[in-house]
Amino acid sequence: MTGRTFSIRELTKALGITARTLRHYEDEGLIAPERRGATRIYSGRDRARLTLILRGRRVGFALAEIKDILDLYDSGDGGITQLQHARKKFAERIAALERQKKDIEDSAAELRLGLEMIESKLSERHAHERSATNRVQITGYGLMPAED
Amino acid sequence: MTGRTFSIRELTKALGITARTLRHYEDEGLIAPERRGATRIYSGRDRARLTLILRGRRVGFALAEIKDILDLYDSGDGGITQLQHARKKFAERIAALERQKKDIEDSAAELRLGLEMIESKLSERHAHERSATNRVQITGYGLMPAED
DNA sequence: CCTCACGTTGACGTAAACGTAAACTTTGCC
DNA sequence: GGCAAAGTTTACGTTTACGTCAACGTGAGG
Numbered sequence: 001m002t003g004r005t006f007s008i009r010e011l012t013k014a015l016g017i018t019a020r021t022l023r024h025y026e027d028e029g030l031i032a033p034e035r036r037g038a039t040r041i042y043s044g045r046d047r048a049r050l051t052l053i054l055r056g057r058r059v060g061f062a063l064a065e066i067k068d069i070l071d072l073y074d075s076g077d078g079g080i081t082q083l084q085h086a087r088k089k090f091a092e093r094i095a096a097l098e099r100q101k102k103d104i105e106d107s108a109a110e111l112r113l114g115l116e117m118i119e120s121k122l123s124e125r126h127a128h129e130r131s132a133t134n135r136v137q138i139t140g141y142g143l144m145p146a147e148d
Numbered sequence: 149m150t151g152r153t154f155s156i157r158e159l160t161k162a163l164g165i166t167a168r169t170l171r172h173y174e175d176e177g178l179i180a181p182e183r184r185g186a187t188r189i190y191s192g193r194d195r196a197r198l199t200l201i202l203r204g205r206r207v208g209f210a211l212a213e214i215k216d217i218l219d220l221y222d223s224g225d226g227g228i229t230q231l232q233h234a235r236k237k238f239a240e241r242i243a244a245l246e247r248q249k250k251d252i253e254d255s256a257a258e259l260r261l262g263l264e265m266i267e268s269k270l271s272e273r274h275a276h277e278r279s280a281t282n283r284v285q286i287t288g289y290g291l292m293p294a295e296d
Numbered sequence: 297c298c299t300c301a302c303g304t305t306g307a308c309g310t311a312a313a314c315g316t317a318a319a320c321t322t323t324g325c326c
Numbered sequence: 327g328g329c330a331a332a333g334t335t336t337a338c339g340t341t342t343a344c345g346t347c348a349a350c351g352t353g354a355g356g
Binding site: 052055056058059060069072073080083084086087090091093094097098100101103104105106107108110111112114115118119121122125 | 207
């Protein structure tokens, strides 16, 4: 069984990207859908691949990097040297992602701090209706002095 | 006490970025170091701000978005409408970061799967030295069929 | 046969985030 | 005071990831 196939238009709607983007990914060698004449026919496998590509993009990988990773997946027949190279690449990517995860957690924590301050100021405003704002300066930056 | 200050060169080395990048951030209004004549003098506060900027960049924020966030931090004197707007913006950013964190975790999990497969193939190779590779095709894509 | 929606291939345009080179001025220090 | 190192502005160049026409093919249906 050959499973479902998709037209380019279907995929754009399903994935929330433009046809131009799909053709671009093909130009860059990230996908290679079949053709019926000149028309592109995407398989379920192509679609799954696109899901990976889009996720890669969202986490900040360049298209070329994503291509590298996909190529590594695809070349499962490599010699031992190839495999070791692939292993190294995968380990590097994972390490990069872990660093990035920490950055994200830190950023979120920072923003949550800012959010708390804003909310406290808002509730304060609601408590007593003073309009002569008592300049509370949100500092941010990990609670740095408001001015040096 | 005015705390330490930094020359542009010092910051490039400390933060691992170029002077061009620092000037660019200034052009875009993300930082505004003092001047002694024409020479830029960065304060500790500027440096902390840069740390935030770089982290923002690493997690995929555009410079303009980072500027928005920093501006929100800076304008702690806003009226109640401003504050509510800021609150909304912060909440949005946090939500975006949480989505991104999930993407990262998914990506890492996917890569770890690939890594395991590679390692198993490598140990297999070490076990019995067969060179007529028995085509094990790493599929990836969440264990999809190797070919439709 | 004609229209229309959907598809195709060029090929130039663009926005973001700097790189890079040119042409100077300023500063540190021997 | 002289010279290298470090600083400045101005401005065009580059890379990435598509956007945006233009010009054309193709199958379904009225």
